[in-house]
Amino acid sequence: MEHADADSTTSARSGRPTTGLWLIGARGSVATTAVLGLAALAGGHAAPTGCVTARDDVAALPGHAALPDFDGIVVGGHDVSHHPLPKRAEALADARMIPAHLVTLTRDALEAADAEVRPGHDPARPEGSGQAVAERLAADIVAFRERHGLERVVVVDVASTEPLPEPAPEHDDPGLLLAALADPDRAPLPASSLYGYAAILAGAPYAAFTPSASVALPALARLAAERGVPVAGQDGKTGQTWLRTVLAPAFAARNLRVLSWAGANLLGGGDGATLADPDAVGSKLSSKSRGLRALTGTATTPLHIDNVPDLGEVKVAWDHVHAEGFLGSRLTLQTTWSAYDSVLAAPLVLDLTRLLALADAAGLAGPVPELGFFFKDPWGSDVHDAAAQDRALVDWLRDTAAKVRATDGARGGAAHEAAR
Template sequence: MGITAEERPGGTAPGSARAPGRTGLWLIGARGSVATTATAGLAAIAGGLAPATGCVTEQGRLGALPLTAFGDLVVGGHDISEVSIAKRAELLVESGMLPLRLVESVRDELDEADERVRPGYYPAGPGSAAGHAPGGAAAVSQADAARRLARDITAFREDHGLDRVVVIDVASTEPPIDDRPEFADPALLLEALEDPSRQILPPSSLGAYAAILAGAPYACFTPSAALGIPALRRLAEERGLPTAGQDGKTGQTWLRSVLAPAFAARGLRVLSWAGANLLGGGDGATLADPQAVAGKLQSKNRGLQQLTGGATTPLHIDNVQDLGETKVAWDHINVEGFLGSRLSLQTTWSAFDSMLAAPMLLDLARLLALADAAGESGHIAALGFFFKDPWGSDEHSFAEQTRLLAEWAEAASARVASRSGAGGGSRP
């Protein structure tokens, strides 16, 4: 699988030969709040209607690199919801998050993207119509389901003449899962997947497996199991794919990863860091489920524990539907200073959560395309910049991550330039 530059019908112009080329962005959860915002925003930016505020790849050292042009990004994806992207965008206008005019201006692009959405995989239960979950019936194995999903991705690449497709999981958060022997052993896992009577993988992991089958670079923006299963990760590495994750670091957790290292650099000792999160919207409703919230809380707290060296860090997420798409987060930080004195910092963050996440999807698409063009594979540690729980890295300090990301992107770009000079530019 994978197509070479030669096969491409509409390749990028010779002038931009060094850029990673036309890239597909395949969103698992393409009709969700984050995905819809990213899709609308991409259309607006590519169409010159809005600046790329919030896109890291347009700033500073990264902004100077020859990345995929916004106009060369094409959105498609999987979802299990029947509500179209345009309809979802309207709901986001009503909630006060998206500006009406902007949505009206990009309505055609939203409709086009929605036509590229294929039914996702969901085994059973709420919201999963039979037609949407062919793997849900005992009739087909999970392997068959994954092959169906992979075919959707491959068809998307071919239909749109894309150099590559980056798959990003932005579907609803799943509850944490229990470990199983098959998770540690690729052979056992592949065998279990072929068994039509078993459903061994959660949907997020099946989606990750489909990306592997399609030879697509993959990022996980959610705290779900996804590619966190060791056997799957092994398969991705064998396939030589660049991967990145996990759980987008957009708001409160990002702020913590900015502040905690700064306290440490001052020699101040964080004793406790208590947090409250209020959120509504689809994510708020999902996280009202104590099972689902457990995964999110773990993911949020891990970095803080590491950065503070084990402070007391109670954290709560509450579903407050009247806040709509707004997320409000309060932190109270109690710190020990000189001679045992105490100081406190409180922060209150209030933001439309999806507005923070959406530009990151565009960044990830561009940077995974770069990694792929540069021939990288495995977890890209430098992309830990974007995540609460960085795969392939223990670095949680945002300032340090900023530096590492710029260094990596510059080096990767240099490699692409030398490869493309040598005629390459795409995975062989």
């Protein structure tokens, strides 16, 4: 194997072997922001504001060093778009989301990442059996790992939201699924699930930042568990839904009864255009409401997402909460949230990369429920309360890091010996 030089495979700060981040939808808005942000962090041009794993209290955890350093993460990915990542970054600066000088400062890294983007799978263009497609995608991931001598590659899906597939028996049964995948005349899986399956084939930890089916299909979740691949999902909880899972438990703690929770969402950008499609928006709306209903016990949670192109990368969300208090009295809370969506998502993508690398180092397999903090629809967990998820996350990180360091220590001693 021809592989990259030593410098690119270890973190400058820690000297530990590097981790890969493989983005599905690598030329999209979230992906571009993550790549640019990672380069800015590595280059010392930006502070890790918005990164949960860089919080003071988290950084102070004893095992924090078990997480890969930002400067030791190498990026590649799949996309069906040919619009270069550096151009996308410029557009994000023009949209006033990120400062223009950061695009200049990180141009090399953006170009390097763009050079690592491989053609994705476009469901509109058949490529043979599902198995063949997934193997092709997996091979791209493996080649990336080998080319850069990476210890592991974390796959994060930040591609456009897909319509949910029609239910089918193959989705529940790994045996049926594998059979259907082998058949070139059938297409049992949507693109997101083919990517998820490819990650499993490549032995790469995987996070679903979108509401698409991906490895939420039981057959794939089972496969991930069986093949020792940790997975986490689903649908990044970054703005309005996050806020709701902060506020709803607080109403409950005060024993105030939520009667209705209505909302509106306005967004432009690529995601706005995608979600203008009623099919695509369906999966998003259902994943946004599930947690809220669980937390409040009310079913009156009307919600809409509107494509408002002139807002560009900004997302505006309005919520109206109507609740009952003591003696039948009524109260209302309204919130208006306005933020550049992708800068909320990107640091969490970096967090998930670090945390799934840790999960993989710890030998976890299948859904990691303690990563529920990051998702609207947490796999393996019924907890939606953001504060409770935060505690669970910190506890898990502390314990898992301790475990990894214990193992590393043992191994490290041996490695040290061997190195002599």
